Amino acid sequence: MVDLSTRYLGLTLESPLVCSSSPMMQELDNLKRMEDAGAAAVVLHSLFEEQIGLESHDLDHHLFHGAESYAEAVSYFPEMATYNLGPDAYLEHVRKAKDALRIPVIASLNGISTGGWIDWAKRIEAAGADALELNTYFIATDLEVSGAQLEEMYLELVRDVKASVKIPVAVKLSHFFSSIPNFCASLDDLGVDGLVLFNRFYQPDFDLDRLEVVPRLTLSSPQELLLRLHWVAILAGRIKADMAVTGGVHGATDVIKAMMAGAKVAMMTSALLEHGIDHLRTVRFELAQWLEAREYPSIALMQGSMSQRKVAEPAAFERANYMKVLRSGAWSRG
Numbered sequence: 001m002v003d004l005s006t007r008y009l010g011l012t013l014e015s016p017l018v019c020s021s022s023p024m025m026q027e028l029d030n031l032k033r034m035e036d037a038g039a040a041a042v043v044l045h046s047l048f049e050e051q052i053g054l055e056s057h058d059l060d061h062h063l064f065h066g067a068e069s070y071a072e073a074v075s076y077f078p079e080m081a082t083y084n085l086g087p088d089a090y091l092e093h094v095r096k097a098k099d100a101l102r103i104p105v106i107a108s109l110n111g112i113s114t115g116g117w118i119d120w121a122k123r124i125e126a127a128g129a130d131a132l133e134l135n136t137y138f139i140a141t142d143l144e145v146s147g148a149q150l151e152e153m154y155l156e157l158v159r160d161v162k163a164s165v166k167i168p169v170a171v172k173l174s175h176f177f178s179s180i181p182n183f184c185a186s187l188d189d190l191g192v193d194g195l196v197l198f199n200r201f202y203q204p205d206f207d208l209d210r211l212e213v214v215p216r217l218t219l220s221s222p223q224e225l226l227l228r229l230h231w232v233a234i235l236a237g238r239i240k241a242d243m244a245v246t247g248g249v250h251g252a253t254d255v256i257k258a259m260m261a262g263a264k265v266a267m268m269t270s271a272l273l274e275h276g277i278d279h280l281r282t283v284r285f286e287l288a289q290w291l292e293a294r295e296y297p298s299i300a301l302m303q304g305s306m307s308q309r310k311v312a313e314p315a316a317f318e319r320a321n322y323m324k325v326l327r328s329g330a331w332s333r334g
Contacts, residue, residue, distance in 0.1 A: 002291045003298035004284070006040075008242050008264040009131045009168035009193045011104050013040035016255060016299060017284060020246050020267035021046055021108045021135065021172075028096055030277065035103050037280035042103065043267065046110035046135050047090045047120065087120065094127040104130040106170070109161075110137060117157065118164045131168040134161060137199050139176070147178050151186070159190050170194030170244070174201060180231055181238070188239040195235075196244040196267070197228050219270035224248035229261045236262020237309030250274075252286035262304040 004015040018041045019025070019034045025045040034042055090107075097105045107129035109117060124132060134157065140150050154171075162169050175198045177183045184195055205216045225248030232243050245258035246267035258266040271279055296302055 002288050002296065003300070004288060004291075006259075006264050006299050006303070008041070008244065009106075009170055011041065011130060011168070013104070013265065015040045015284060015287070016259060016263070016265045017280060017287075018043065018244065018265045018267045019272065019280075020269045021133065022269040022273075024269065024272065026093070028093075028100055031097055031101060033277045034272075034280065035101050037278050038284040039280055040103055040265070041106060041130075042097070042101070043106040043133055044090075044094065044097065044108055044129075046108040047087060047124075048110045091123055091127045094124060094129050098128040098130075106131045106133050108133045108135050108172075110135040111157075118160055121161045121165050125165045125167050129167060131170065131193070132161070132165060133170045133172055133194075133196060134158065135172045135199065137172075137174065139174075139201070151177070151183055154183075155186060155190065158187060158192055162190055162192060168193035170196055170242075172196035172199050172246070174199040175227060175231070176201075181234060184235055184239055184241075188241050192241050194242040194244060194264075195239070196246055197231055198247055200224075200247050219274055220247050220250075221270075222248050222250050222254055225254050225257065229257055232258065232261040232263050233307045236304045236307035252283050252290055255283065255287055256290060256302070257306075259299055259303050260306040262307040262309075264303065 006013050006016045008016075008018075015038065017039055019039045021043040023045055024030050025042060031042055094105065094107055105128070107124045107127075109121065109124070109132065111117065121132060136154055136157065138150070138153075140147075158169070158171055169192055171187055171192050171194070173180075173184075173195060187195065200220060203216065204213050206212075207214045225245070228245045228247055232245060235243060242264040243262060244265045244267055245261070245263045246269075249255060249258065249266045249268040250271040255266040268283075271283075275282075291297075291299070291302075
C-alpha cells in the first residue's frame, strides 16, 4: 500500500491534495464533500482587510490615495459588508468547519497592512483554525514605492502576525519580486512555516461598448504550473519553510511534478470548478496508481527528487536551459 501522507505546516496530512482558498469554501456542504472526495486539508476563503475595516495609514495611502480627486476609485472595491462572510460570521464559519471536518482547516487573511490584522489573527486562532494563510495580494502602482519598501511592508506584516499567534503561519505570494529567493529567505528568517507559490494575477479587461474596466475571472491551466515548479525546485532544500504549489494543478501528473520539485502539498481550485469536487477522487486514485506502477513506497521519497539543490550553480543551470530552448528545433515548426 502506497503511503500518500505528507507533512505541511507541522500537520500530518493523509495526502498532498489540498483545496485552496476560494468562494467555494463559504459553503459548509462543499467542505464536507471535499473531505469525502479525498481532500487532506482545506484553506477557507479569505477574510479581507477591507472587511475588517482597518484605518491604518498604510491602507489609506496605498488603496485610497487620490480618492478625493477620483471618486470612482473607491467604486473599484465591492461592497465589503455583503462581499462574503463578514468578520464575525467568518469566525463562526471557522468554528463550524472545525466541528464538521476531521481534516485540518486553514483560515486565510487577505491584505497587506498590519494593525487590526493582529487582533483578527488571534481571533481566528481562538476560533480553532489549525493554521493561518496570509494571502498578500498587492500590486504596486505607486511610482514612489520601491521594491525594497514593498518587501518591508510584507515582512512587517508577517513579523507581527507570526509573533501574535501560536498556530502555523503560511504566506501566499505573487511572483512579482526582483529576487524571489532572497525575499523567501527573508520570510524564512522570520520563522514563517510555509510559502504558497504563487498567487494568480487577476487582470481586468476593457469593455469597449461601455468604456469601463471590468473584472475577469479566468480559470488556471496546467501550463501555469511551470512557473511554480521552476521556483519551488530552486528553493527546495534551501529554506526551512514548507512549500505549497497553487495554480495550474489539475491532475495527478501535476501533483507528482509539484512533489518532485520539492513541494509538500499541491493546491487546487480551478480543476474543481471545472470538473466538480468529485474530481479529487480521480486525482487521488491516479496519484496512488502512478506511485505503485513505479514502485514508490511513499510520497515523501519523491519530494524534492527533481529540485536544483544538488546543482552547485542554479543560475548557471538556468542560463544553460535558456540557451538550449532558444537553440531547439521547436522554433522552426510551422
